[in-house]
Amino acid sequence: MKDEISYLAYLVGWKIVGWLPEKTAYSLFKRLAHYMYSKNGKSVRRLRTNYSVVSPNLSPEELENLVIAGLESYMRYWCDTFRIHTWSPTRIQNNVTTTNDHFLRNPMKSGKGVVIALPHSGNWDHAGAYFCQEGIPLVTVAEILKPKKLFEKFLDYRQQMGFEVLGLDARAFVTLIKRAREKRLIALVADRDLSSSGLEVNFFGKTAKMPAGPAVLAIKEEIPLVVAHVSYTPSGIHIDFHEILPPLAGSDEERIKETVQMIASTFEKGIAEHLEDWHMLQRIWIDEGIYS
Numbered sequence: 430m431k432d433e434i435s436y437l438a439y440l441v442g443w444k445i446v447g448w449l450p451e452k453t454a455y456s457l458f459k460r461l462a463h464y465m466y467s468k469n470g471k472s473v474r475r476l477r478t479n480y481s482v483v484s485p486n487l488s489p490e491e492l493e494n495l496v497i498a499g500l501e502s503y504m505r506y507w508c509d510t511f512r513i514h515t516w517s518p519t520r521i522q523n524n525v526t527t528t529n530d531h532f533l534r535n536p537m538k539s540g541k542g543v544v545i546a547l548p549h550s551g552n553w554d555h556a557g558a559y560f561c562q563e564g565i566p567l568v569t570v571a572e573i574l575k576p577k578k579l580f581e582k583f584l585d586y587r588q589q590m591g592f593e594v595l596g597l598d599a600r601a602f603v604t605l606i607k608r609a610r611e612k613r614l615i616a617l618v619a620d621r622d623l624s625s626s627g628l629e630v631n632f633f634g635k636t637a638k639m640p641a642g643p644a645v646l647a648i649k650e651e652i653p654l655v656v657a658h659v660s661y662t663p664s665g666i667h668i669d670f671h672e673i674l675p676p677l678a679g680s681d682e683e684r685i686k687e688t689v690q691m692i693a694s695t696f697e698k699g700i701a702e703h704l705e706d707w708h709m710l711q712r713i714w715i716d717e718g719i720y721s
Contacts, residue, residue, distance in 0.1 A: 439579060443586070446511035458508040462500035472710035473500065478720055479709045483633050483701060498705035502551075502661060506708060509552050514589060518562050524665025525559045532672045533614070536653045537565060542612045543653045546643040546673075548620035548696045551659030551666050551706045554587065557616060559668075561591025568593040568608045569616045570601050570642075572623055597623060602642065609650040616657075617643050620696055621713055628686055630693040635714045637693070644688035648675050656692055658699030660706045671695050 446454050465473055477496050481487070487495065513521075536543050547553050557567050571587070573580050573596045580596070587594045593608075595601040605615055619640050627638035647654035654673040659666050673695065675688040700707045712720055 439582065442507070442511040443514075443582070446508060447515045451512075454512060455505065455508050458504040459501055462504040463497065465500050465504075466497050475712060475720065476500070476710045479707075479713060480704060482635060482714065482719060483704055483707075495705060499707070502706045503708045503710070505661065506552050509555060510586075513554065513558065514586065521555065521558050521562055524662075525555070525668065526662065526665075527668045527670065529670040529672075530668070532653070532655045532670045533560075533657075537612075537614065540612055541652055542609045542615065542650070543655060544609065544615045544617065544643050544646045545655050545657045546617055546619040546692050546696075547657050547659065548700060549618055549708045550700065550703065551661050553616070553618060553659050554590070555666050556657065556659045556668050557587075557592055558590040560614065565614050566593070567591065567614045567616055568595065568605070569618075570595045570597050570605070572597050602645075605642070605646060606650065609646055609652055615646065619643050619692060620700075621709070621711060628689045629715070630690050632693050632714070633697060635716055635719070637714050639689055639693055641685055641689055643692060644675065644685045647673070648681060648684055648688065654688070654692075656695040656699075658696070658703070660699070660703035669699060671698075 449457070473496065476499055477492065480495050480499065481492060484492075484495070533543055533545065547556075557569065561567055569587070569592055571580075571583060571594050584594050595604055608615055617640070619642065622638040622640050624640065626641065628641050629636055630639050632639070643654060646652065654675065656671045656673055658669045658671075660669070661667075673688065673691050675691075676684050678684075679687070714720075
């Protein structure tokens, strides 16, 4: 029953929010953010704890203001999600700015595949749509949601923007290897481990687990690895690219572990600079003691 209610809620979102006047829609979702904050549910408490780990020196008032800003950013993402199918190609293109995008474009122009690792920040769907609009085919992996028809709706939503979306299962990585060899752009959200095979990293001074996939693809397939951090701007998004150079010495296992740590350390920089846009409402650190 709960799964069916979730599906109906998302369906209403896609059907109705896209038709609302823009100002009305975003105002509504901002109010929803404040409602979430007032209820102080588990996800809000997790967000507060996660922010306090990243910025431990904030005063109580500063932390609460940051939580509110984070929830507003999070709900802006959802409003975007329900409206992006109504956006013109021009709007998708013109509301994106980038820094150091040559780390992605130059290898693609020379006929190489690229793997991008991203945190849950800003609107990564808008970023993907931007590159699809530019004729750069993109493949990604998504957590398989329940009920199945909700997951299929998300697949359809992203495929309409030009993504190839693989469900997160045992077959996904085999397909990613194939896409890497086909010189495709592979974009993987990689700041939270959704499997039991993640590697431990030092992340803001505490131990977390992050997926090894981006590092494994880059090292095994010898393709460029780039971290992309997406943050919101008043009119759209900004994407900041950072090149990751895996170590050449050591065993594959050692190189992969060190590269995952390099990704985590690069994530730290972007998250700290745009903390309100980091939509991490789930547990990420292993230490049970930091969570209520």
